[in-house]
Amino acid sequence: MSEFIAPLEIMIEAFRRLPGVGRKSAERMAFGVLDMTPEETERFTEAILCAKRTIRPCRICGNITAAEVCPICSDAGRNKKLICVVEDSKAVISFEKIKEYGGVYHVLGGVISPRSGKGPSDLNLSTLPERITESGAEEVMIATNATVEGETTAMYVSRLIKPTGVKITRLAYGIPVGADIEYADKLTLIRAIEGRREF
Amino acid sequence: MSEFIAPLEIMIEAFRRLPGVGRKSAERMAFGVLDMTPEETERFTEAILCAKRTIRPCRICGNITAAEVCPICSDAGRNKKLICVVEDSKAVISFEKIKEYGGVYHVLGGVISPRSGKGPSDLNLSTLPERITESGAEEVMIATNATVEGETTAMYVSRLIKPTGVKITRLAYGIPVGADIEYADKLTLIRAIEGRREF
Numbered sequence: 176m177s178e179f180i181a182p183l184e185i186m187i188e189a190f191r192r193l194p195g196v197g198r199k200s201a202e203r204m205a206f207g208v209l210d211m212t213p214e215e216t217e218r219f220t221e222a223i224l225c226a227k228r229t230i231r232p233c234r235i236c237g238n239i240t241a242a243e244v245c246p247i248c249s250d251a252g253r254n255k256k257l258i259c260v261v262e263d264s265k266a267v268i269s270f271e272k273i274k275e276y277g278g279v280y281h282v283l284g285g286v287i288s289p290r291s292g293k294g295p296s297d298l299n300l301s302t303l304p305e306r307i308t309e310s311g312a313e314e315v316m317i318a319t320n321a322t323v324e325g326e327t328t329a330m331y332v333s334r335l336i337k338p339t340g341v342k343i344t345r346l347a348y349g350i351p352v353g354a355d356i357e358y359a360d361k362l363t364l365i366r367a368i369e370g371r372r373e374f
Numbered sequence: 375m376s377e378f379i380a381p382l383e384i385m386i387e388a389f390r391r392l393p394g395v396g397r398k399s400a401e402r403m404a405f406g407v408l409d410m411t412p413e414e415t416e417r418f419t420e421a422i423l424c425a426k427r428t429i430r431p432c433r434i435c436g437n438i439t440a441a442e443v444c445p446i447c448s449d450a451g452r453n454k455k456l457i458c459v460v461e462d463s464k465a466v467i468s469f470e471k472i473k474e475y476g477g478v479y480h481v482l483g484g485v486i487s488p489r490s491g492k493g494p495s496d497l498n499l500s501t502l503p504e505r506i507t508e509s510g511a512e513e514v515m516i517a518t519n520a521t522v523e524g525e526t527t528a529m530y531v532s533r534l535i536k537p538t539g540v541k542i543t544r545l546a547y548g549i550p551v552g553a554d555i556e557y558a559d560k561l562t563l564i565r566a567i568e569g570r571r572e573f
Binding site for chain 2: 178179180181182183185186188189192193194195196200203204205206207208209210211213215216217218219220222223224225226227229230239240241246263264265268271272
């Protein structure tokens, strides 16, 4: 039983459905809305609806964009022969933040996950082999997350694009920079040993 | 400079304006919206707009309600001779949660705060003396927060209603000084009610 009146409870539950929002935060946000003027509320929901209306996947790479082709794909200065395969647009942002990567991306929009009923056909994969061939790509760097599902997806992508003959690489696994070996988990340490390089 | 495209950035900043939401949380929420179906987004914003449209202050006590009179004021089982003056509806919810208070409320909708330019005329105060007289109230328990502004407001309310001759009490200092009633634990709140003293 909720101690809140119905429309407030519905609003709280709506906020709660957002990622990383617990009950207490959702209550605080809902009361925040009640403290807004009607105009502020209108602007708030309009910002959400407008983003939802205008943001769509880039025709080439699947990254979020407000145009048909995203700013990265339409940037003549980017190396189109190097394609980084990532799970989602958040990963693109992480790569862009470091300002060290000059290639382009291919955003899958998820991972293969039997648990959540997601198969290869649910991912942005069908156009990838053709894209590689047409662009004359020289390397595809697979940068899915270091999770079981990320690994499974990486394996699948790798097998799918092998026939194109492109060089396929995977992000290195190892000890995070600045971290203590003492606190590295077993699997990370095994991978770090496997991936060791000559000085 | 933002690494996000404009409509996404606008949505992130909209979320960030909610209480308790930092930049990182706002980004996570915005991506959560992008992961929704258009129908889910519609339902989400509609829940907010609907709450905003239907929720208004109770004609009698000023508490939030979806009707003209709130469920507490229209509950025949509540003691109308005991009025608890609180800053906002969040405080009402805190009192209701402990299920120990059987009186009614008077929600001020804020506190006197020169810092944020709020004076007595900005609060739901004008009807209080009349309400006390008309309802034949026997006691008004002032339960503003234990902050400087809450104290100032309590003093003001006390002076305002003194001419009615009603017994005026103040929550006991069971509430930790400087803290919000919203976050008080059940026992602290019960002790504070039991230990209330006359002004």
